[in-house]
Amino acid sequence: MSEFIKWFKDLSIEDISEVGGKNASLGEMYNNLTKLGVNIPNGFAVTASAYKYFFTKNGLWKPLKELFKDFEAENIDELKRVGKIARELIMKAKIPDDLKKDILQGYKSLKKEYGEGVSLAVRSSATAEDSPTASFAGQNESYLNIKGEENLLQAYKMCLSSNFTDRSISYKYSHGFDPLKVYLSVVIMKMVRSDMASSGVMFSIDTENGFKDVIFINSAWGLGENIVQGTIEPDSFYVHKPTLKQGYRAVLKRKLGNKEKMMIFSKTLHKAILAEQFTKNIKTPIEKRLKYSLSDEEVLKLADWAVKIEEHYGKIYKQYMPMDMEWAKDGIDGELYIVQARPETVHSQEKASYFEIYRLLEKSNILLTGNAVGEKIGSGKVKILRSMAESEKFKKGDVLVAPTTSPDWEPVMKIASAIITETGGRTCHAAIVSRELGKPAIVGAKNSTKILKENQEVTVSCAEGEIGKVYDGILKFEIEKVDVSKxxxxxxxxxxxxxxxxxxxxxxxxxxxxxxxxxxxxxxxxxxxxxxxxxxxxxxxxxxxxxxxxxxxxxxxxxxxxxxxxxxxxxxxxxxxxxxxxxxxxxxxxxxxxxxxxxxxxxxxxxxxxxxxxxxxxxxxxxxxxxxxxxxxxxxxxxxxxxxxxxxxxxxxxxxxxxxxxxxxxxxxxxxxxxxxxxxxxxxxxxxxxxxxxxxxxxxxxxxxxxxxxxxxxxxxxxxxxxxxxxxxxxxxxxxxxxxxxxxxxxxxxxxxxxxxxxxxxxxxxxxxxxxxxxxxxxxxxxxxxxxxxxxxxxxx
Known part of the structure; x- marks a missing residue:
């Protein structure tokens, strides 16, 4: 058996140090949950040993070590410079022949299992990710719908270089990881063609307040990247776990999202080596926007799987373990699949009996509203950023206002008093990062970059239900800390x-x-x-x-x-x-x-x-x-x-x-x-x-x-x-x-x-x-x- 390649059937959660959180979790589910009816696409991991071998054979350790000597992660200009050099070093390097041979042999095996026309998802899997205390959500890249040997090898190298994106470096430093000791494994698996159907994310807990009795599902047409990036408002569904376990089959709660765009794979020919990788957003047809992107039967099937996954991981960790999952529906075979699962890292860390209640003590004019993330209140001066190129004007305690945010924005988000984006649902990356940072955020606040003015003082309240409100001026609020057990x-x-x-x-x-x-x-x-x-x-x-x-x-x-x-x-x-x-x-x-x-x-x-x-x-x-x-x-x-x-x-x-x-x-x-x-x-x-x-x-x-x-x-x-x-x-x-x-x-x-x-x-x-x-x-x-x-x-x- 190659030390560079490990198939899902040979992996378990114990293998995180060698294949990273994503691969280990896929292997764990493939071996234990497929027999319970949970669909997991087959695939293999290119190991952390392969990553270290690649770096050693290309002599990359010494220049990288020198590059990070005296590095200051808080300095955004320095972060950009160091990240760019590190990525260029990796992309100029060559994949050793024996490693290349193993990757291509794995590709042939997947073609034999799924047919010659199978396309691949090539995804990063960091050895520190998806633990109960750090998610690494969106810190490294994924490449989808990959076909052809050269494209596959190029996608593998691009995943390795993504271990040194600005956001990934910043995240590692803020969570106490050495960037040269977080190794990257890569997932190579059957591509679920959700571009022709729907996809989304799912949590076995409510993401805003840690309510344990529900499964929360987001869904949209096409590839899931729009949900992750926060460029659309997805459909949302809740299912009640206790009654589901008793055999009742009903959606508890639903909300129709606007789903203005749907991401599909581009048909345009491109000279670049990853021709099949390119995606495009198209306007969602009106009849799809006004319909739910999942049927009730599909919602309940996903909820069943969420319960099984949560219970399985609870046994592994020997404690209650709420889960964060990604799912996709294949437009070719019509089947639903789980393509990722990891422990939820915000509410799982809270003390069950302890919570804070934020209350506004005064009100003013409501300037705009959107989807509330978290249940806190923050205030400060508005700073409108349309890209990270404007980040130098942002100061600690400012209110970040942007069309959308991606994980690249994490260095700015962590010093903000509150975050407002024009697009996005409650499971986009901006929302996920805001929760981890403990910041109030309002996503999907339409036209916020036009309505709010630079340096305007505002108060952002996410403590009044699912609708977040932006008030004019700095308003007084109080925080009541309660230990219910006492x-x-x-x-x-x-x-x-x-x-x-x-x-x-x-x-x-x-x-x-x-x-x-x-x-x-x-x-x-x-x-x-x-x-x-x-x-x-x-x-x-x-x-x-x-x-x-x-x-x-x-x-x-x-x-x-x-x-x-x-x-x-x-x-x-x-x-x-x-x-x-x-x-x-x-x-x-x-x-x-x-x-x-x-x-x-x-x-x-x-x-x-x-x-x-x-x-x-x-x-x-x-x-x-x-x-x-x-x-x-x-x-x-x-x-x-x-x-x-x-x-x-x-x-x-x-x-x-x-x-x-x-x-x-x-x-x-x-x-x-x-x-x-x-x-x-x-x-x-x-x-x-x-x-x-x-x-x-x-x-x-x-x-x-x-x-x-x-x-x-x-x-x-x-x-x-x-x-x-x-x-x-x-x-x-x-x-x-x-x-x-x-x-x-x-x-x-x-x-x-x-x-x-x-x-x-x-x-x-x-x-x-x-x-x-x-x-x-x-x-x-x-x-x-x-x-x-x-x-x-x-x-x-």
Whole structure:
């Protein structure tokens, strides 16, 4: 067996020192996971011994050692000069004949296995990369679709020289590696022709906050380089690991990316020796941009593989080991393949119980938005760089603004206070490097180089959900550092109010006993955007409204009901997943008629009411001829979330239920729509709910007190009216007495009692009152959870 060539079948993770992280991982998977159904293309490693042999035979060690003597990696001009000389030395050298012979013999074997027309992926594999503490992501080059012996040999040499790119040298120094002792192996494997299909990246953890229960997949048409470089916004998908392992087959969450470009191999002839290497970006056809680049079945197959890969590497490292994977779909054979896997290096290093919460203390004009990377806040002066040639003007603490960034920019990125790019998704290299450096970044912030001005002071906030915001000026913010393991555990259950699914994963670390109020309205207004009855009766819409609805439902093959049901069920399930298997109480829709009218097509179905707060809302709608079909859609979405997606921790809640007869009608409607076996609570917010609590609890399984409406109706104060807002106070003795009566009624009937209004979030003394009367749970706004846990624990001592 040659010391220069090792086939995947002869490799394992133990061989990193000889074949580098990429090759060792491919060998590990090829030997252990192909038998579990994971597709890995075959190939071989050209070893680190071959790298050292190449350098020794060409006498390169001495001049390189001299070159790096007294080298200062922080000096960007020096970095560029030294890198250029090192690469030229390697490219002028010759591949020794015996090494050349072994590489070409391996090529012949791959042609025998896959056919004479097989093309190759030639990829760098550094001996220090893909460890649990350093990823080396994108530091060295890869060459794709290589055909022909001369092209293959040239690609091999170019990989070796890429060990001395500016970014690779800088990365080694910043991570404490000697650039002359990080040897390079090279992967030579079957090329997966994703230029004719799709490709992307996948993580077995959420990349922004370390939420462990999901698999995150990015996907785009064509070669994956556009995702890596951040030149497009890819499609994104999440799959929930615990329910997937139980056999449920459903996407948890999805977002359609713009996918403006797709990278394919150029057909243009070129005199250069790597004629087949050249790629080009073309405009993605509009029908592909408006469709997802993976089917649900393909997403779930990749998710299955991600679980198997994560579990296998967990056994190797004898600890939980989230993984960062690359996948590609072959447009010729139609199969999906895993082409790389490595340990995730940011969240895997964090202490599970420890996290930081960044909060803005003031606001200003929002200048632009994009995809948030990380959950931090940074501020400083804007410096717009269109290439690294302008890097000398960049100073430590500046905010980097660029059309896009590649790993070449790492020396500048590590001294930035924040990073903003015009293009890119959450798994592009700019995002990956920003996370490793612990910098807040906003990618895909369109026209940022035009909107922002040189030296303008800005604050970059990635602490407000998935949408990152750039504010005008330097704003004050605070950082709360919390060790959850040291927090007390109160007897009264502390739950959380949540409507925005974008915040769910970032809030999953909060030590709550579940979600006490998941608001359906946010999902309908922000993701579906259309009135439920417009979905059922598109024939009543104007041409403009119908065109907008057609565009929204296009990714779902134009099926409007499927669009509504999947979007709503996935939004609710995303919230439920953040606390799974703990309870998640989902309130059925509680829009008022004026709010419904603002949805797409809503004006055709809504009455004009003088006081919508007391009008056609809540339970009254669900069995009314004007909305019963809309309620049916809501029920189908909840049935899908519970039965198809596997979130049996979902409990339903009925808002604004005025009378016993109405309660019974709603329960019958739920049963008719397949939800007869689901636990259903009543939102206790009308005085009649309190007065007849025993009767209502014969219909419902529990109550959750809504102090906002209960206060309004007890005191006769319209909470939408500013002129009498001074009289709106949940701490009024009459309101408190109502709350106490409701809790006592639930206890008397051995039913659940909780409270999900605003009061305990705003007033610590109200939370104390709830503990005193023995309520089962208190549901709070997320920013009040930690303080209230501490306060209540003291009360219970």
């Amino acid at each position: 927090l007390p555990k109160p007897k009264t259950k502390i739950m959380m109010n949540l409507g925005n699914p974008e915040l769910a994963f970032s809030l999953a670390k909060l030590p709550v006993d579940g979600i006490g109020l998941a608001r359906m309205e946010f999902i309908i207004s922000n993701y579906i955007k259309a009135h439920p009855m417009a979905i059922k009766h598109p024939e009543l819409l104007s041409d403009t409204e119908r065109a907008l609805l057609d565009e929204l439902s296009f990714p779902f093959d134009g099926d409007m009901e499927e669009f509504f049901i999947k979007t709503l069920s996935e939004g609710v399930a995303t919230i439920a997943s953040s606390v799974y298997p703990k309870k998640c109480i989902v309130r059925m829709s509680d829009f008022k008629s004026n709010e419904y009218a603002n949805l797409l097509g809503g004006r055709h179905f809504e009455p004009i009411e003088e006081n919508p707060m007391l009008g056609f809302r809540g339970a009254a709608r669900y069995t009314h001829p004007n909305y019963a079909e809309g309620f049916e859609l809501e029920c189908k979405a909840m049935k899908r979330a519970i039965e198809v997606m596997g979130f049996d921790n979902i409990y339903l809640m009925i808002p604004f239920c005025r009378r016993i007869e109405e309660a019974k009608r709603v329960k019958e409607a739920l049963a008719k729509n397949g939800l007869g076996d689901v636990s259903v609570y009543m939102m206790c917010e009308i005085p009649n709910n309190v007065i007849l609590v025993d009767e209502f609890l014969k219909v419902f399984d529990g109550i959750s007190i809504g102090t906002n409406d209960l206060t309004q109706l007890t005191l006769g104060v319209d909470r939408d009216s500013e002129i009498v807002s001074f009289d709106y106070d949940e701490r009024d003795e009459g309101v408190k007495r109502m709350v106490k009566m409701a809790v006592e009624g639930a206890k008397r009937n051995n039913k659940y009692s909780g409270l999900c209004g605003q009061a305990p979030s705003d007033y610590p003394e109200f939370a104390a009152f709830l503990v005193k009367i023995g309520i089962e749970s208190i549901s709070l706004n997320p920013d009040s959870v930690l303080k209230t846990i501490k306060d209540i624990s003291k009360l219970e001592e």
